[in-house]
Amino acid sequence: MIFRILYGILLTLIVFGSAFGMIHARANENGVLIRYVGDETCEVCHSSASIGKQFQIWKRSPHARAYRDLESPEAMTIARKLNIANPQKNPRCLSCHTTAAGTHLPNIISTFRPKDGVQCESCHAPGEDYAHYSVMIDPVKSREAGLIIHPGEKTCITCHNSSSPTFKEFDYQRTLAQIAHPIPKK
Ligand code: HEC
Numbered sequence: 001m002i003f004r005i006l007y008g009i010l011l012t013l014i015v016f017g018s019a020f021g022m023i024h025a026r027a028n029e030n031g032v033l034i035r036y037v038g039d040e041t042c043e044v045c046h047s048s049a050s051i052g053k054q055f056q057i058w059k060r061s062p063h064a065r066a067y068r069d070l071e072s073p074e075a076m077t078i079a080r081k082l083n084i085a086n087p088q089k090n091p092r093c094l095s096c097h098t099t100a101a102g103t104h105l106p107n108i109i110s111t112f113r114p115k116d117g118v119q120c121e122s123c124h125a126p127g128e129d130y131a132h133y134s135v136m137i138d139p140v141k142s143r144e145a146g147l148i149i150h151p152g153e154k155t156c157i158t159c160h161n162s163s164s165p166t167f168k169e170f171d172y173q174r175t176l177a178q179i180a181h182p183i184p185k186k
């Protein structure tokens with residue numbers, strides 16, 4: 001009898017334990033409870049030649065100047081036609097030209113800067129939980145912590161679509177090659 005009760009308690013603990021684990025994991029997958037840390041946090045580890053200089057490659061890419069380009073003459077011409085006074089303050093323009101647009105401040109930590117444009121976390125998901133050495137070196141742990149290791153075409157077309165005033169077409173393979181930043185083979 002006493003064993004049955006103990007067994008029952010043990011089962012309850014296991015069931016509830018894993019249920020809580022699932023709730024936590026689901027929240028992480030949606031990126032809801034994980035905060036954005038900003039590109040400079042990734043820079044700390046992703047700028048050495050041995051890892052593949054992802055930070056420098058990104059910094060030279062159009063994504064890094066996406067916010068700045070919202071004050072270019074071309075942007076102002078687009079804005080005028082749409083009756084927008086300042087594209088850098090307009091939620092529609094910001095939704096694709098920055099990271100974490102419309103996110104409430106508690107979802108952002110102090111190192112994050114919107115003016116850095118379309119940052120790492122726009123494609124790889126918010127980094128608070130995964131941007132630590134012991135997590136990053138383990139693909140299973142980093143995925144559990146919310147990292148999207150292989151963002152696909154679906155991620156790109158959240159911005160590269162016909163809602164963009166300058167949109168013409170989106171060719172996934174071609175554009176992917178233009179922003180490639182792999183880890184070198186050992
Ligand atoms: C404390 C150091 C550190 C920080 C900070 C860091 N990374 Fe990493 N990251 C690593 C290491 C080390 C690897 C593994 C490299 C390897 O496999 O050779 C890695 C791997 C990755 C991978 C590939 C994972 C895989 O399994 O193929 C991605 C994607 C990535 N990091 C993105 C980011 C992003 C985005 C940020 C910022 C939000 C970030 N990292 C911050 C150290 C770091």
Ligand code: HEC
Nearest residue numbers: 069074075078079087092093096159160163164165166167
């Ligand atoms: C749905 C996402 C989206 C929205 C909304 C958006 N953009 Fe863009 N924008 C892009 C993408 C993606 C590109 C890259 C070229 C392309 O495919 O349109 C781009 C490119 C641009 C460029 C060209 C940059 C260059 O010099 O090469 C300008 C200027 C620009 N956008 C201004 C604006 C302005 C101003 C607004 C607000 C009225 C805006 N965009 C709203 C996604 C968007």
Ligand code: HEC
Nearest residue numbers: 042046054055058063118119120123149150151181182183
């Ligand atoms: C516009 C979206 C986008 C941005 C911005 C971006 N990445 Fe990536 N990243 C990708 C894609 C797509 C891949 C290729 C995934 C694959 O191999 O299928 C990738 C691959 C990687 C890899 C290599 C994974 C491997 O196994 O070789 C690392 C590391 C990485 N990114 C880190 C970063 C860091 C750090 C930043 C910012 C400095 C960044 N990325 C910015 C989309 C992005």
Ligand code: HEC
Nearest residue numbers: 062063065066069096097118122155156159175176178179
């Ligand atoms: C958060 C929105 C966003 C996401 C997600 C995004 N992009 Fe972009 N991308 C932009 C904006 C905005 C520009 C224009 C930046 C500028 O020139 O000011 C751009 C420009 C580019 C350019 C240069 C212009 C062109 O169209 O040829 C390439 C290449 C590119 N993106 C590839 C990708 C790929 C590949 C992915 C997915 C792995 C991706 N982007 C995901 C917003 C995004």
